[in-house]
Amino acid sequence: MADAPLLAEADDHFHDECGVFGIFGRQDAAAIVTLGLHALQHRGQEAAGIVSYDGSQFHVERHVGLISDNFTKPAVIERLKGTRAIGHTRYATTGGSGLRNVQPLFAELSEGGLAIAHNGNLTNAMTVQRALQKQGAIFSSTSDTETLLHLVAFSKERDINSRFIEAVRQVEGAFSLVALTSKKMIGCRDPLGIRPLVLGDLDGAWILASETCALDIIGARFVRDIKPGEMVVITPRGIDSIFPFEQQKPRFCIFEYVYFARPDSSVEGRNVYDVRKRIGAELALENPVDADIVVPVPDSGTPAAIGFSQQAGLPFELGIIRNHYVGRTFIQPTDSIRHMGVKLKHNANRRMLEGKRVVLVDDSIVRGTTSQKIVQMVREAGAREVHMRIASPPTRSSCFYGVDTPETAKLLASRMSVDEMADFIRVDSLGFLSIDGLYRAVGEARRDEEQPQYCDACFTAQYPTRLLDHEGSDNIRTLSILASGGQ
Secondary structure, three states: OOOOOOOHHHHOOOEOOEEEEEEEOOOOHHHHHHHHHHHOHHHOOOEEEEEEEOOOOEEEEEEEOOHHHHOOOHHHHHHOOOOEEEEEEEOOOOOOOOHHHOOOEEEEEOOEEEEEEEEEEEOOHHHHHHHHHHOOOOOOOOOOHHHHHHHHHHOOOOOHHHHHHHHHOOOOEEEEEEEEOOOOEEEEEOOOOOOOOEEEEEOOEEEEEOOOHHHHOOOOEEEEEOOOOOEEEEEOOEEEEEOOOOOOOOOEEOHHHHHHOOOOOEEOOEEHHHHHHHHHHHHHHHOOOOOOEEEEOOOOOHHHHHHHHHHHOOOEOOOEEEOOOOOOOOOOOOHHHHOOHHHHOEEEOHHHHOOOEEEEEEOOOOOOHHHHHHHHHHHHOOOOEEEEEEOOOOOOOOOOOOOEOOOHHHOHHHHOOHHHHHHHHOOOEEEEOOHHHHHHHOOOOOOOOOOOOEEOHHHHOOOOOOOHHHHOOOOHHHOHHHHOOOO
16 A cells, blocks of 8 residues: 555545557667656656557566656566557556555456556446446456446457457446557547547557656657547557547546646646646636735746736745645654644745735635635735735535545535635635636636536546446446447
């Protein structure tokens, strides 16, 4: 099992989901994947894995911990032989954090080995697993990704492409995945395109990655985004594009722009840093405040704070300094040091704050306990007033698409008004970006209430797919693999 979080406050934020990376046709494939995963480390810090293929056999390395702790040793890379490899960096959103759930998951099927790495969350995984178990399937993990392995194994289609297509048609929810067989690499996005996946090229070697920042680190060329509902099949002959799903209106996760994606990435044709600055500008227009300085809650609040500062005409100052060398498992706190709270990660820059009317800009409020402690820290540093501005709408609903969020009842905004939240975190005023303001920042005139342009369920509870595992529904009869005698 992974070590316990540093403090209870570690749960008072959205946890990043997962990152995937694959390369096909490169001698140093595993080393390239390691670099790509390092660039995607922000998407998951619990565990990581790489599977490679050398022309005769697969090689698997999976470890709990950071990329830099496990995959920079020469001996590890030397064991991952081959010209093609896929990798995954993980934060557990389904299943536990034990080694058996670390991806890529690998299995030997009748046609040969298959490895799968998945970013997202399947909202009918448990329902499908129960159906498969009744047909004799034995699951060795608690990860929803293993469901896809079994669905491919149960398929009676004649080739791996068809088997894979039949498998992904049986699942619902969000998935951007890469898979590796002895002959090909496959990438696929769910029909709504909730999670990102991009295609790149490195001197003729094809690359699949969660974000463009993973291409930048290795000097690869960005080719394009994998389209919602698209499956790409990469072989030595080149790349084929298949669309196995009925066409639907895309619903990309809008919170990727607010928090998850790295600021230097471009997702769905938009530079994340630019979007976050526009978010800050919209926030300043909607929630003006008479203040002296704008201070980001680092690091995720920084681009929005810059946009707020520029729009409001207020000085931008680093009034809070983050310690980047404190990991999630730095120490197990005793009662005697627990009161230090967020000061292990953030410290007030007293000279910038003393006597000032401060606007704190953060990306979101989850439970509110961390915001409360940061506000207290800023006041203790001498701030005369503390106003908080949040670069997203109030988070009132849980995410079921690959983001680890508290249950709805534990989200502060689900049980308090904005004024009540302001009293709880002890600020002089509190303001959130409106949902239409968020849409304007990403280039839309407003949110379409009937058919939203993005997945924004964490703000609106308007989920774009069925949530079968969470609604107690049963879709066993819809499994064509089993209905057609796949046992």
